Amino acid sequence: MTNTNWNPGSPAMKTETENYIAQAVKNGIIQESHLKDLQNGTMTTDRLMGLYITIQQRKNK
Template sequence: MTNTNWNPGSPAMKTETEYFIAQAVKVGIIQESHLKDLQNGTMTTDRLIGLQITIQQRRSK
């Protein structure tokens, strides 16, 4: 299986995802490097899904 870079094709989806990740960085749930990878186009789809799960789990504690 190859990892592909996340490319939603929708500017609104990209904006909302960037906001979601930025908020998690702001409150210290994940590191800023994840946001930078999303912004520069190196975030893989698999990694983004994993981050979503991690953020949700850490917020629920």
């Protein structure tokens, strides 16, 4: 199984995802390195899904 870099094909989806990750960084939920990886195109789809789950779990505590 290969890790595929996340490429939504939609500028709006990319912007909304970046805003979501940036807010999680601002709130101290995840590290800024995740946002940098999203911005520079090295974020994989698998990792992004894992981050989403992690953010949701940490927000609900």
